[in-house]
Amino acid sequence: MDPYLRDLEAIDAFSGVVRVTVGDDERFAGAYGFASRAWQVRNTMDTRFDTASITKLFTAVATLQQVDAGAFGLETSAVGYLGLEATAISPDVTVHHLLTHSSGIGDDADEEAGESYAEVWRTRPNYSVLETADFLPQFVHRQPNFAPGASCRYNNCAYVLLGLMVERATGRPYRDVVRDDVFAPAGMSDSDFLHMDRVNARLAEGADPIRDDAGSIVGWKRNIYSYPPIGSPDAGAQVTAADLDRFLRAVRGGRLLSVEMTEAFLAPQVVWRVRDGWTQHFGYGPWFHVDDGGPLVFLEKEGINPGASGLVRHYPGRDLTVVMLSNLEDGVWDPIGVAHEMVMEGAFD
Numbered sequence: 092m093d094p095y096l097r098d099l100e101a102i103d104a105f106s107g108v109v110r111v112t113v114g115d116d117e118r119f120a121g122a123y124g125f126a127s128r129a130w131q132v133r134n135t136m137d138t139r140f141d142t143a144s145i146t147k148l149f150t151a152v153a154t155l156q157q158v159d160a161g162a163f164g165l166e167t168s169a170v171g172y173l174g175l176e177a178t179a180i181s182p183d184v185t186v187h188h189l190l191t192h193s194s195g196i197g198d199d200a201d202e203e204a205g206e207s208y209a210e211v212w213r214t215r216p217n218y219s220v221l222e223t224a225d226f227l228p229q230f231v232h233r234q235p236n237f238a239p240g241a242s243c244r245y246n247n248c249a250y251v252l253l254g255l256m257v258e259r260a261t262g263r264p265y266r267d268v269v270r271d272d273v274f275a276p277a278g279m280s281d282s283d284f285l286h287m288d289r290v291n292a293r294l295a296e297g298a299d300p301i302r303d304d305a306g307s308i309v310g311w312k313r314n315i316y317s318y319p320p321i322g323s324p325d326a327g328a329q330v331t332a333a334d335l336d337r338f339l340r341a342v343r344g345g346r347l348l349s350v351e352m353t354e355a356f357l358a359p360q361v362v363w364r365v366r367d368g369w370t371q372h373f374g375y376g377p378w379f380h381v382d383d384g385g386p387l388v389f390l391e392k393e394g395i396n397p398g399a400s401g402l403v404r405h406y407p408g409r410d411l412t413v414v415m416l417s418n419l420e421d422g423v424w425d426p427i428g429v430a431h432e433m434v435m436e437g438a439f440d
Contacts, residue, residue, distance in 0.1 A: 092438075095429055096123050103308060105426060107401075107417030108136055110332040111439050114410050118439045120332070126295040126418065129310055139281060139294045139329040140416035141322075141392030142401050147250050149269045150324040151376030152189055152342060154253045155352040156272055158186070162294045165190075169252050173259065183239045186256070188374040189249040191361045194358035197233025198246050199226065208247070209317040209397055218288070220319040223265050236393060243363045243373055246324040254324025265324055275340035279334040284322040287315055294329060295418035297398020314398030314412035326396065332414040335403050339412060343405075357390065395420060402427060408432055 092109070099105035122134040139146040155180040158165060163172055169189060170182040171259025173393045180196050188194035189415040211229065220226060230248040237244070247386040254265040261268050266284040275283045285291045297314040322328045330338075343352050359372030369388075372379040378415065392402035413430050415423040433439065 092119055092430065092433065093121055096121055096426065100124050103428070104419075105417065105422050106134060106419050107140065107295070107395065107415065107422050108134060108138065109426065109430070110136070110336060110414045112336055112400070112412050114182075115438070118411075124299075124418075126293075128296070128298055134295060134418075135293075135343070136333065137281070137293055137331060139283075139285075139291075139331055140401060140418060141297055141396065141399040142328050142330055142335070142416070143326050143396040143399045144247070144327050145330075145335070145394040145401055146322055146324070146328040146393050147401060148376045148392050148403075149273050149328060150250050150253055150257070150265075151356065152273050152347050153257045153265075153268050153313040154190065154264065155356060155375060157257055157260045157346050159349045159352050160260070167256075169194075169256065173252065173255055175231060178229040179234055180231060181235060181239055185239065186253070187360070188239045189246075191243070191373045192246050192249060193237050193243050193361050193373070194243075194246060195235040195237040195241065195244065196246060196249060196252075197230055197235055198235075198248050199229035199436060200247070201236075202247075205242055212316055212318070217316060217319050220323075221321060223251060223258060224326060225319075226251045226323065232340045243361055248385075251323065257324075266322070269328070271393070273338070273347060274334075276346060277334075277338045277339055279330065280339075282328060282334045283332040284327065285329050287320040288372075289363070291329075297396070297418045297420075299398055299420050313399075314396065326337050330416070332416055335401075335414045335416070336412055339403055339405055371402060376390065391421075409434065409440065411439060413426050 100123040109117040122136050124136045126132050126138050164370045165187040166185045168182050169184050170180050183195045185427045200206045200211050200370050217383045233418040259263050289291045300308040300428045301310040301312050303309050341347050362375045364371040370381050377392050379390045389404050393402040397420050417423050
């Protein structure tokens with residue numbers, strides 16, 4: 092694994108960290124590339140990375156904690172709970188639909204239709220979106236793609252609504268809820284929601300290569316205008332690889348949710364895509380990969396933004412977890428393919 096990643100590092104195709112654990116045992120850990128290209132500061136295993144949509148896992152747990160607390164249920168109407176009747180969102184959209192990307196609501200950037208999230212900020216200053224409610228004008232009047240429960244379509248703003256429900260249930264800002272009720276009990280002491288316009292210790296700067304017509308790198312573009320300057324319920328928390336492993340271990344160990352909600356979080360809920368030989372399901376946060384006629388192969392959550400890519404993947408049959416975090420948009424996609432082949436061949440056993 093290390094020689095392969097060193098080769099990618101040498102051609103600026105990977106910058107980030109990789110960690111593989113089996114049970115409590117660390118089997119591989121490596122850091123590559125630069126946390127700051129301007130100052131040539133290298134990534135380390137203690138570097139914090141933007142998780143992009145991996146943040147949805149934290150939102151899902153915070154949501155299910157409120158289900159455990161009785162604040163609302165999986166079948167509670169988001170519109171009714173939040174008072175959004177004067178919008179295009181159907182009153183039939185429930186917490187279950189939002190968690191499983193089966194709500195059908197319009198997204199602020201429909202990524203499955205090829206819309207770019209970065210384009211949202213060409214007409215709206217990204218620094219004006221700091222609180223969860225600030226996202227509402229970007230999507231609540233967009234027409235739905237389908238009736239709730241009729242299909243699946245990946246949706247960022249569904250998790251914005253869940254964040255708002257958590258805020259209403261707790262009376263606290265979303266980020267404080269995650270810090271206090273998710274990060275702290277999971278032992279994620281290096282994780283936080285950090286302002287991009289502040290000086291933050293051990294935080295990798297996101298940047299992607301600028302290429303000429305021949306494909307050669309001629310410069311680097313920072314991602315500071317690509318999304319809001321602080322994370323939200325759908326994306327943007329910053330974590331270390333070890334903390335992300337701790338999070339999944341805490342959920343699986345029943346330290347964040349009740350037995351019922353832990354089982355729900357770790358189980359497929361709705362079918363998303365059926366392909367030759369395997370099926371992909373959405374769950375309450377994670378995705379699930381099931382081979383035809385076989386058991387669950389792995390559960391995972393990925394994240395991608397300009398200057399950020401990452402994933403956490405768990406193979407329950409092997410009790411093996413892979414964490415990859417990168418400050419390149421295309422950083423983790425080829426390496427996870429190689430890592431998967433190694434896992435299936437027993438390289439880390």
